[in-house]
Amino acid sequence: MYGAKVSRKGFDVSTASDKQLALSSEWPLLPIEAEGTFNVVAGETYNEVIYTHNLGYIPVFMYWQEIGGKRYVVGREFFLNIYTTTTTIHLNDTIIRDTATIHWKVFRRPLLLNYDAGNIISTDASKKDSGDYGLLVSLPEKGVSSTQKRDFGVRSDTRQLMIHKTGYFGVGTGGSTITHNLGYQPMYWFFIENSYQNPTGAYSLQYQADDFVVSATTTALYWQFYGDPSAIATAYLIFKDPINQVG
Amino acid sequence: MGKISVEDDKIMMVSLPGKDANTSDPEDMALRSGFDYPKIEENLVGVIDYTVPTGTSTNTYTVATITHNLGYIPCFQCFVQDLDGITPSQFATLPLSDGYTYNYFTAYTTTTTLVIQYVVIEGGWAPPTWPGYDFRFKYQIWVND
Numbered sequence: 001m002y003g004a005k006v007s008r009k010g011f012d013v014s015t016a017s018d019k020q021l022a023l024s025s026e027w028p029l030l031p032i033e034a035e036g037t038f039n040v041v042a043g044e045t046y047n048e049v050i051y052t053h054n055l056g057y058i059p060v061f062m063y064w065q066e067i068g069g070k071r072y073v074v075g076r077e078f079f080l081n082i083y084t085t086t087t088t089i090h091l092n093d094t095i096i097r098d099t100a101t102i103h104w105k106v107f108r109r110p111l112l113l114n115y116d117a118g119n120i121i122s123t124d125a126s127k128k129d130s131g132d133y134g135l136l137v138s139l140p141e142k143g144v145s146s147t148q149k150r151d152f153g154v155r156s157d158t159r160q161l162m163i164h165k166t167g168y169f170g171v172g173t174g175g176s177t178i179t180h181n182l183g184y185q186p187m188y189w190f191f192i193e194n195s196y197q198n199p200t201g202a203y204s205l206q207y208q209a210d211d212f213v214v215s216a217t218t219t220a221l222y223w224q225f226y227g228d229p230s231a232i233a234t235a236y237l238i239f240k241d242p243i244n245q246v247g
Numbered sequence: 248m249g250k251i252s253v254e255d256d257k258i259m260m261v262s263l264p265g266k267d268a269n270t271s272d273p274e275d276m277a278l279r280s281g282f283d284y285p286k287i288e289e290n291l292v293g294v295i296d297y298t299v300p301t302g303t304s305t306n307t308y309t310v311a312t313i314t315h316n317l318g319y320i321p322c323f324q325c326f327v328q329d330l331d332g333i334t335p336s337q338f339a340t341l342p343l344s345d346g347y348t349y350n351y352f353t354a355y356t357t358t359t360t361l362v363i364q365y366v367v368i369e370g371g372w373a374p375p376t377w378p379g380y381d382f383r384f385k386y387q388i389w390v391n392d
Contacts, residue, residue, distance in 0.1 A: 003261075003264070004261050004277070004278075008289070009289065023261075023277060023278055024277065025261045025262065025263065025264070025277040025278075026263075026264060026277070027263070027277065028263060028274075028276070028277055029277065029278065029284045029285075030284060030285055031252065031273055031276075031279065031282035031283075031284055032251060032252065032282060032283045032284060032285070032391075033250065033251070033252050033273075033282075034248070034249050034250045034251055034252070035248055035249075035251055036248035036249055037248065051249065053250075062322075064322055066320065067355075069320070069357060069358075070355035070356070070357055070362075071320045071321075071322070071323075071355055071356045071357075072342070072353060072354065072355045073322075073323060073324055073325060073340070073341060073342075073354060073355075074340070074341075074342065075342060076342065076353055076355070077342050077344065077351050077353060077366070078342065078344070079342075103322070105322075105391075108252065108273045108274055108282065109274060110274065137259055137278070137280050138280075139283055140253040140256050140280075140281055149286065149288075149390045150286075150390050150391060150392060152286070153280060153281070153282055153283045153284055154278060154284050154286070155286060155390075157289065158286040158287055158288060158289060158390055159286070159287040159288075159289060159292065159387070160284055160285065160286060160287070161284070161285045161287075185336065185338070187324075187326060187385070188338075189340075213337060214337070214338055214339065215336040215337045215338065216336050216338055217336055241387075242385070243326045243328070243338055243385055244294065244326070244328045244338070244383050244385055245294055245385070246292050246293060246294055247292075
């Protein structure tokens with residue numbers, strides 16, 4: 001038995017629950033492979049590659065939309081139709097509503113991967129700050145003594161997005177139950193292959209409206225697509241972090 | 248910008264169970280120097296409960312303003328729980344529209360704050376569908392810009 005784990009500030013690493021850790025060798029984080037920006041103009045139509053990643057698999061990605069100095073997560077009101085293939089990130093959207101800068105990140109993580117980290121310690125430890133803690137991993141060409149936290153790849157005095165479970169469902173699956181057994185309702189990301197709109201095999205972030213609903217209990221996620229699922233496939237990530245408490 | 252990972256940086260490598268740290272791909276690592284990761288400020292994580300005002304018309308309502316003072320516009324994420332929904336365990340990521348009447352929740356960051364909003368676009372002909380409903384928001388402000 002070997003490995004490494006680092007607790008978040010204020011928690012004893014030997015008793016900290018899984019979600020009270022900053023990282024563990026038992027499960028992955030989300031390494032950022034690439035990031036960048038792409039400018040769009042209101043009233044225009046786009047159908048073009050934003051970035052070529054050439055990873056050979058469909059990667060997890062996320063984006064934000066900055067409009068006049070305000071950065072919206074995904075979008076102000078609606079999602080943009082941005083999708084990934086095994087080689088590119090693509091914007092295919094008609095009549096863009098807002099002149100904006102899209103900020104995107106591609107993660108070094110296959111989206112279509114069945115993975116389950118399991119639960120190691122589920123009971124939270126009491127918080128007590130001994131002052132004796134810390135792991136700092138600076139980014140290339142940045143000093144470990146930097147006072148800017150964004151100069152670090154990982155810091156144990158910040159939280160990381162720790163992956164608990166990932167998976168996917170094939171075309172035609174209109175809904176399912178995903179057991180997680182975390183003991184709390186967890187944060188998640190959902191992606192969708194929508195061949196009605198995008199090329200087969202391309203995945204976009206799932207916009208949650210009345211036709212796609214996610215509910216959660218302390219043991220499972222339930223998702224349901226209320227449209228015709230004959231051209232729809234779904235992929236998800238569940239994080240070791242509660243969705244409705246600070247945790 | 249583009250690729251930001253530095254794969255020949257092998258100063259610190261922690262592999263996942265059953266994987267060799269010396270030979271594994273970044274996808275099989277728990278931690279690897281040369282990569283940046285999403286990082287969330289401990290004091291910039293929170294939960295906010297909000298009741299949608301009744302009788303709302305076209306307007307933008309501030310659910311919450313959280314000060315971060317990072318000096319740059321950070322990434323973030325925000326989830327919402329419909330406490331009065333068909334099932335109180337129903338969640339969504341923002342932005343969230345009701346899908347019918349152009350009422351939606353949204354959130355944005357500036358160089359100093361995170362703002363969560365409730366927006367009613369067409370209150371004159373399409374009254375809000377959530378008057379008096381209770382929602383819970385979970386936000387995380389990242390260190391990353």
